[in-house]
Amino acid sequence: MKSAFLGLTLLAGLLTASPARAEDTPQSCEVPAYLLTSESRLSHVADAVKNSSPLNVLVVGSRSSTIAASETSAYPAKLQAMLKERLPALPINLSVELQTGKTAEEATATFVKLVEAKRPTLVIWQTGTVDAMRSIDPDDFRGAVDEGVAALQKAGADVVLVNLQYSPRTETMISAPPYLDNMRVVAQQHDVPLFDRFAIMRHWNDSGDFDLFSTTHGADLAKRVHACLGRALSKFVIEAAHLNQAQQN
């Protein structure tokens, strides 16, 4: 039995040891290819690109979607910059709707109005952290995310879910797994791509790209992590909208 486990460990090592090469970037923060692919498709984004109509991106998230006092370094801004670089022909508008301290249920309640006002092509919904910190019943959490995604889809927007940060220092206090699992379930049920921020950050920490245990007081680490997250997220969006192929045609 032990040797089987060992074999499996080795296999796991082999499979994860072949990450996709990132383009030359200041900080080495490669992400394994499987974390950047999704079976779900962002059809509205693909249409917008095809018709050269503007791409309106709305990021809804809690405080981990920003860096205090340097919002332009946070991942939403980085995402916009990267998308502009990849899709130069397209006007790309991005707005961020911070919902500090709101649970998924509370965020969902704002969606109808929000979507009416912003008319987004793509909503990037970062959630789970507040619910995990408040130990909201995972079933209720799933129900709220489910409802929120349904509302956004009904309003004609593509949705990308972004899960919790990997936060090793608070691991003994915040139980992330139930919320990660339930977000995966909802993503599967609604066929929306899930950007696995938790797994990606853990990968960076394990591979030594970032020391996420660090007690640094400066914003430098946060800025570098967000830059990498923004880049990974832009690749994820382009991949999920099948834009690589679309542009070749």
Add this chain to the structure above:
Amino acid sequence: MSSIADPVAATPLSDSKAAAAAAPAIALPVAGERELRLDLFRGMALWLIFVDHLPANILTWFTIRNYGFSDATEIFIFISGYTAAFVYGRAMLEAGTVVATARILRRVWQIYVAHVFLFTIFLAEISYVATSFENPLYTEEMGIMDFLKQPDVTIIQALLLRFRPVNMDVLPLYIVLMLFLPLILWLMKWRADVTLALSAALYALTWHYDWYLSAYPNGFWAFNPFAWQLLFVFGAWCALGGAKRMSRILSSPVTLWIALAYLAGAFFVTMTWYFPQLSHLMPRRIEQWMYPINKTDLDVLRFAHFLALAAITVRFLPKDWPGLKSIWLRPLILCGQHSLEIFCLGVFLAFAGHFVLAEISGGALLHFLISIAGILIMSGMAWVISWYKHSADKSARTKGTGGNADLAGGGG
């Protein structure tokens, strides 16, 4: 599992007419040889719980939760139910309900004190983290420390078992289960099968009506006692003769194949979590029916997975397997024999491990070394405790009575 029951059935109490007249619905053993398999697997569960409580590292790949639905908690609770019923069930028949209840309550008190002790250490650790840690990346997550602003409320809620930090959920569950052990044993003495049926009914009602215990500051108990009692009562039922009565089912090849097929299926499903490349092989309808697999309420899939594991284990690992006496398994067995102490030590070491990892930025190698060091410390401590019990406290033990508290590690 038939062989687990052997010591139970070996010396039925019916040799005295009085006992026969009392007609207990359960068969109980006279103190016999320890069932080393129980110690072995409980020790293993303790090691796995420790490794699972540390940040993921290479050893995490050896824990069973990566290969199926159930994890070490199921093993721990089942064996605890088994041993507790084994020890206190005998006490109940020999010394009466009142004495047995008194002994159980003393054990509950010990577990409660252990829990509070661990909480104190936890509080020290996170107070330190809260005052020294300030990373703008985690401004949001650090909000979890806000409860430190109200230490009075927090500490009282912890004493009421309502405030439980992550990784400190097992002991409160265990306290509640042990608190109800007198009732469980008393019912089992009357009708063991009815007790098990009642337990299953409570489990079903819990699922149907969504019963739970609330926690502080919000949320609920991470291990729902209304659901997890099923495993505990099932363990008790097995100890009190159920295992023997199941022996025919357990030795049938049909059971074996069902168990193997289920384990293989669960293995495949878990693989799809780690290698998303495989997930397209999963039929969507099955996924929708199956997920989420609820640990809080002991999902039926988890329970079934545990049963399958147990069925296969008792079939292929006989009670008299010589390996059980081997020196290599000694550390595991010793840990299993002093489960309460070693469990608490494991929780403490997991805190300490987190702390070391946080202070010294080491890579995968340090993670690995910490896991190994923790396991060595647990084994060493188990050996020291065992030395105390067998050598240092020998004189005290000679006046001891039937209730061997350390066999009652059921406690742990």
